[in-house]
Amino acid sequence: MINVREASAEDTETLWAACLEAANWNGDIRFTKDQLMNDPELSHYVQGWLRNGDFGVVAEARSGEGIGAAWCRTFPADDAGYGFVADDIPELSIGVVPGHRGRGAGTALMTALIDLGRSRGERAISLSVEDGNRARDLYERLGFVRVGRNGGSDTLLLEL
Numbered sequence: 001m002i003n004v005r006e007a008s009a010e011d012t013e014t015l016w017a018a019c020l021e022a023a024n025w026n027g028d029i030r031f032t033k034d035q036l037m038n039d040p041e042l043s044h045y046v047q048g049w050l051r052n053g054d055f056g057v058v059a060e061a062r063s064g065e066g067i068g069a070a071w072c073r074t075f076p077a078d079d080a081g082y083g084f085v086a087d088d089i090p091e092l093s094i095g096v097v098p099g100h101r102g103r104g105a106g107t108a109l110m111t112a113l114i115d116l117g118r119s120r121g122e123r124a125i126s127l128s129v130e131d132g133n134r135a136r137d138l139y140e141r142l143g144f145v146r147v148g149r150n151g152g153s154d155t156l157l158l159e160l
């Protein structure tokens, strides 16, 4: 059984773990945790969590262990994320640890995060998905549409 709840400042480690899964999404170890934490283009997704404007959700196994997270953060144009659309549109990140994928955690995290964004009055959520990542099916099923291109990735947007 998986429980999804709102993320707090105490969930930073679960977010780092999820961010590492997102960075290494295709199964290759492109980044170790140390490399991730020292790469400014990746670490800015989690560094300083939970700052003003951040919101997120975590998934827990029955044991209470964090097994995944989805969260949103806004970025200024001069420190944009890969899925940047505007400085007032939060960008989503998501990751579930490998042993717990394919059992609904990702869908539950996404729907909970979208509901949270809507209840906060956000107007939209953006994200970046690299070519070939199956996560794209999940995003499109939830209504995200392509609005841009950045390197080998598409930028998707969900209007709330």
Ligand SMILES: CC(C)(COP(=O)(O)OP(=O)(O)OC[C@H]1O[C@@H](n2cnc3c(N)ncnc32)[C@H](O)[C@@H]1OP(=O)(O)O)[C@@H](O)C(=O)NCCC(=O)NCCS
Residues within 6 Å of the ligand: 021, 022, 023, 024, 025, 094, 095, 096, 097, 100, 101, 102, 103, 104, 105, 106, 107, 108, 128, 129, 130, 133, 134, 135, 136, 137, 138
């Ligand atoms: C994408 C991800 C968060 C989905 O979480 P999940 O718990 O596996 O999701 P669900 O069980 O709810 O499955 C929903 C959809 O996710 C995708 N998915 C499922 N297993 C997956 C896997 N092992 N790898 C990638 N995508 C997967 C599929 O589109 C699936 O839909 P389907 O069952 O109709 O094929 C998770 O697979 C993951 O952490 N992947 C690596 C990190 C990543 O790619 N992050 C997103 C970067 S843009």
